[in-house]
Amino acid sequence: MDLFDDLPLLTDGALTQIAPGAVLLHGFVREADADLLQTTRSVVAQAPLRHWQTPGGYTMSVAMSNCGALGWVSDPNGYRYAALDPVSKLPWPAMPACLLDLAQRAAAQAGYPHFQPDACLINEYVPGAKLSMHQDKDENDLRAPIVSLSMGLPAVFLFGTPSRKDRPQRYRLVHGDVVVWGGPSRLAYHGVAALADGDHRLLGRRRLNLTFRCVGSA
Template sequence: MTYSLFDEPPAPHGAPEPIAPGAVLLRGFALDQAEALLQAAQQVIAAAPLRHLMTPGGRVMSVGMSNCGALGWTSSRAGYRYSNTDPLSGQPWPPMPACFADLAMRAAAEAGFEGFAPDACLINRYEPGARLSLHQDSDESDLSAPIVSVSLGLPAVFLFGGLQRSDRPARLRLAHGDVAVWGGPSRLAFHGVAPLADGEHPRLGRQRINLTFRRAG
């Protein structure tokens, strides 16, 4: 199925929508800041270009990735890790834009996680067909802090499961401006993104940008 923003009006920001213990969707939470977030993301990508990382198993990821903040997440045949420098340039990752940190802190607080101070933001670009298999965010040293994930551009089907890979995940449609937050008992829930359906977004065209905020250090 091909999705478009015109399939339905943007969801207004309302009360958090529970999806699991400690996990909520904030529909339309980032809509007002979407343009500022996209412009800031473009500046980060200009300094640390998107790249398709290799997994320890030797597969090339279909999602293009970059980072900003004090730490950046990377993957290679040597494993998954956080680094304070970009392996491609040897330079520190670009600083986290103020609008990124502000939105992440406000979204976490709205979801019940006060005092969230992210030090890493992973920027993912999905093009039609790109996907992210079920996985846990477990490389961070501070698992008491939540994950904040912002969706921009084409809608996607977010897969949110349980603490075992075999748990059947819920399928949740995320639209432009939606934010997912999970922590507490759901902090290590398996999650992923189904293959992105083709479509045309009026601002981003045939792509989706995802910002994932973490407390890694």
């Protein structure tokens, strides 16, 4: 059985409310996807993807980089945002205007106007890579939503509630989909199941995810 047989397929332009304050914008990026990818490639050419160590001593299966004023980093001392890339000791590349514009348009469509992200985490998944259930809670400003763009191979996104005890729902995310969550779902637990193998027309055997956040000042 195909991994996704039990998940509904929706058409571009459709919007699914996945939880209070949380929506999936199907096919939000229908055009200019190659340009967005090229822009992302130029960011990771400056700040290469790398596998962070977790505070528990594990190496993450997802490779990560950042652009924007602040970047999410992890090492045995903990998770945090940093203005400098700890590998190069340089500031993260600036957030390209087309990425900022995409994040702001998606947030507005989901009911969050005035979104001003200062951090964009770039996640690269290869087959088998996954992200365990977690909350995004390292940001100082929890009023702003999270905006998350999927490109490349499809993935199963797990989205729960702010309570770890609640069983998450599963959503199929394909190239061009955007998920936005905030308000009562801002601290919802979420994760990504192990990526199934495949061959995407632009990204081959990979999935890229761009997660925009407003970290804000304390």
